[in-house]
Amino acid sequence: MQVGIIMGSTSDWPTMKHAADMLDKFGIAYETKVVSAHRTPQLLADYASTAASRGLKVIIAGAGGAAHLPGMAAAFTSLPVLGVPVQSKALKGLDSLLSIVQMPKGVAVGTLAIGDAGAANAGLLAAQILATHSPELMTKIDAFRQAQTDMVLSQPDPSQVTL
Numbered sequence: 001m002q003v004g005i006i007m008g009s010t011s012d013w014p015t016m017k018h019a020a021d022m023l024d025k026f027g028i029a030y031e032t033k034v035v036s037a038h039r040t041p042q043l044l045a046d047y048a049s050t051a052a053s054r055g056l057k058v059i060i061a062g063a064g065g066a067a068h069l070p071g072m073a074a075a076f077t078s079l080p081v082l083g084v085p086v087q088s089k090a091l092k093g094l095d096s097l098l099s100i101v102q103m104p105k106g107v108a109v110g111t112l113a114i115g116d117a118g119a120a121n122a123g124l125l126a127a128q129i130l131a132t133h134s135p136e137l138m139t140k141i142d143a144f145r146q147a148q149t150d151m152v153l154s155q156p157d158p159s160q161v162t163l
């Protein structure tokens with residue numbers, strides 16, 4: 001496995017699935033696991049501190065509300081940790097975002113956007129990190145971006161579209 005996708009609760013899966021789908025697109029092997037800094041603190045410590053020795057290269061961590069999971073994972077490993085703020089019901093994910101993004105200097109978490117787009121981009125960014133050591137993967141990412149550009153450029157003038 002090259003990427004570990006962890007999340008605070010199974011309720012985060014509909015969001016975090018977008019990260020998994022992106023990794024699938026590029027044929028990148030990953031594992032998924034519910035790990036919580038709050039509810040399963042020892043599991044988090046064990047998971048993150050053994051991640052590098054188990055061969056993982058990047059961790060994607062998604063959580064909502066008081067989202068301490070990405071920061072605590074980063075505290076236990078020197079692997080890059082990408083944090084996904086899951087949209088909460090009460091505060092629409094602003095709580096998750098602020099909990100993840102304001103890390104103290106010296107322990108880094110790469111924070112993505114709130115929700116599905118953030119999860120998908122976490123998968124994409126993980127692929128891009130891995131691609132720095134894989135020309136084959138870089139070619140796939142270049143092709144993905146070109147296809148996206150071509151799709152946008154082929155769309156008709158918005159004023160001609162009947163909604």
Ligand SMILES: Nc1c(C(=O)O)ncn1[C@@H]1O[C@H](COP(=O)(O)O)[C@@H](O)[C@H]1O
Pocket residue numbers: 007008009010011012035036037038039062063064065066067068069070086
């Ligand atoms: N933020 C965290 C952490 C953590 O940061 O360790 N563990 C669970 N949670 C979050 O609690 C929310 C509600 O969880 P439940 O749906 O299980 O009640 C989820 O979005 C989860 O990520």
